Amino acid sequence: MIREAYVNMAVLALLLIVPVWAQMTGEPFTITLATRAVIFALAAVGLNVALGLGGMVSLGHAVFFGIGGYAMGILAFHAQTFTPVMTWPADVPGTKSMPIIWLVAMLTSGLAALAIGALSLRTAGVYFIMITLAFGQMAYFFTISWPTYGGEDGLSIYVRNGFPGLNTLAPMPFFAICFTLLCLVLLFVALLARSPFGLALNAARQSPARVQTVGLDPQRLKLVAFVISGVITGLAGALFADLNRFVSPTMFSWQMSGEIMVFVILGGVARLCGPVVGAVVFVALEHILGDLSDYWHIWLGALLLVIVLFARGGIVGLLAGRARAHD
Amino acid sequence: MTDAVLATHGLSRSFGALRATNEVSIDLRPGEIHAIIGPNGAGKSTLIAQICGGLAPDAGRVEFLGRDVTGWDVAARARAGLARTFQVSALATEDSVLQNVLLGALGAGGSPWRFLRPALSDRDLRDRAEAALTRVGLQDQAALRVSELSHGQRRQLEVAVALTLSPRAFVMDEPMAGLGAEGSAQLTAFLDGLRAEAPILLVEHDMDAVFALADRITVLVYGRIIETGTVDEIRASPAVRDAYLGGAA
Known part of the structure; x- marks a missing residue:
């Protein structure tokens, strides 16, 4: 058996070498494929916090992926049409800046995860699966019937958003951004799993009664894990929208979950x-x-x-x- | 009654027509082991669940350290110092022995809302956890997974997790269950010393252990207390003899 750390390093090295090689041999499409894999990986690392550490089988993570996507789509749409996102209580302009978009994507998907998690965690097992699926479908049909942002047709963003100091229009810099974010999030999750919170969450998955008898609330631990999970998947959604320069309700579909x-x-x-x-x-x-x-x-x-x-x-x-x- | 660490007053709980506990009033005094015995279905588990907060009573009160804790949930009672061990081990079986006691230490002294520093490198948690393991004699098994432990070792670990809480009272649900004669004798000796630290409410089927340990015994039959007294009083009681002990005593 190979040690897990080596497997991890090997897969990350492969993910890095393939696009570099594609860059040298002039195959930009391969870089785009690798970027797609990195973004999907990030979305799934998010789900793994809920599913793997917390034991929450969420069939609704497309909600956070979609919210991240629409956070990017809506902000960039207003920036490219020079219209404000809202005028009350204050004028909020759109933006083409990736870091701001990421923050908004993470904040909004985190809030959604807090609300969805608080309601869904009243149930367990197959009911938890069904209620998360139901939230996903609600978000899907809501975006389909929201004409301001393209409804069923989705939203096209003509130019990829910017990141200070990098030409994000070229495939390689954008890949580098996504890959760096993935590595940072993996580092965070690795620390999380070994932290006091991770220890308690791990036990809450295996034996909620045990966690209660040492004075901790397993539901609250799970809720926080669900929010962290949603934030990570939401960030991936914003990147996915930027990769395609397009968002549509399919990001919310149950197939995506x-x-x-x-x-x-x-x-x-x-x-x-x-x-x-x-x-x-x-x-x-x-x-x-x-x-x-x-x-x-x-x-x-x-x-x-x-x-x-x-x-x-x-x-x-x-x-x-x-x-x-x-x- | 005022010096009782833990007391119930008229606890009742029915499931349909079945009165699982019926006006049960018991108390646990400092330094004592109070055993609860009774045939299967006597309502011992229901009583434990009500004392620990997993089950709300239909009527009656639970007092812990002079406070009415009837409305408190399991976690709140645990934080107040009520430590419980389970009849069927409820440990995190995929985790190591050390991680399980660390969890106890975390509940007792630490905050679980720390996300970056490894739990294993927190000296306070680790000292507390390792001290508890040493006391039950599991220090050499710290790195093993719980799933690799023998049944008896799991029982010891249950007690170790309870110890990490520095509790004011223990509630132990059949800690001897499934232990061999030697294991029972060891645990009996251990519990004997533990009562000085915090009193123990002990539900147990192993009569040798009960008679060796208990300062007082309460006999529960069909959800109702038929007798409370010292070992000698219980042995001599004709009501208990009829209902439960039969020829064995």
Whole structure:
């Protein structure tokens, strides 16, 4: 068995080497693919905080992905049309600045996660899955019927947003931004998992009664984890919108929630880089098999079946064995 | 009654037509082990759940350290110093032994709202956790996963987690369950010393342990107390003999 840290380093190195190589050989589309994988990975790292650490099976994480996307779309739309986002209580202009967009995306998806989490965590098990799915569908149909921002057709942003000092229009700098954010978030999640909060959350997943009898509130721990999870997925949504320079209600669709969950399960639930591995494999399959057949999801389904049946720890579990309790 | 650490007054709880606990009033005094015995279905588990806050009573009150805690939830009672061990171990089985006691230390002394520094590098938490492990004799198993422990070791770990809370009273639900003769004897000796630290409300089926440890015994039958007294009084009681002990005593 390979140590998990080596598997993690290998997948991140691969994610970095492929676009650099593509840059040198003049294959910009490969860089775009790698960026797509990085952004999906980030969204799934977010879900993994809820699913892997907190044991919350959320089938509604597209809500946060979509909110992040629309935070970018709405701010950039007003900037490119020179209209204010709102005029009351104060004039708020749009913006094309990525850092501001990220902050707004994280704040709004965090607030949504707080509200959705507070309501959903009154339930458990299959009801939790259904209620998160229901919130996802509500957001989906709400955006479809919101004509100001394109309704069903979505919103096109003509020029990618800016980041101080970088030419974000070129594929490589934008990849570098996304990759750096992914690494920072992975670092944060790695620390989180070992922190007092992570310890308590981990126990709350396995035995809520135990957590209560030492005087802690498992529901509150889970709610905070759900908010952190939503914030990360929301950030990924803003980046995804910038990658495509387009947002539409499909970012809110339940298929999107399902795909984010597939990344996590494919790579390994509760494993630090499981979602990254899952997203990379997914994007690679989507690209390679998608060229061969429109029905490539059949093969993805078969792979998922094999993973779930024979490798409960996902691909990372297959390579690195069972997670260690602590080092 | 005023010096009782923990007391219930007329606790009742019904499930449909079944009165699981019926006007149960017991108290736990400083320095004592108070055992609750009774046949299966006597309402012992229901009583424990009401004392610890997992189940709201239909009527009656629970007092802890002179305060009415009837409306408090499990976590609030735990924070006030009521430590409970479970009949069926409720440990985080995927985690290590050390992580489980760290959780106890975290609930007792630390804040869980710290997100960046590793829990294992918090000296205060770790000292408290390791001290509790040493007291129950699990210091050499600290790095093992709970799922790798024997049944007896899990029981010891349950007690260790309770110890990290520096509790004012223990509520132990069948700590001897499933232990061999040797394990029971060890735990009996340990609990014997523990009562000086905080009194223990002990629900137990192991009569040897109960008779060896208890300062007082309460006998519960069909949700109702039929007798409370010292070991000798209980042994001599004809009502208890009829209802429960049969020829065994």
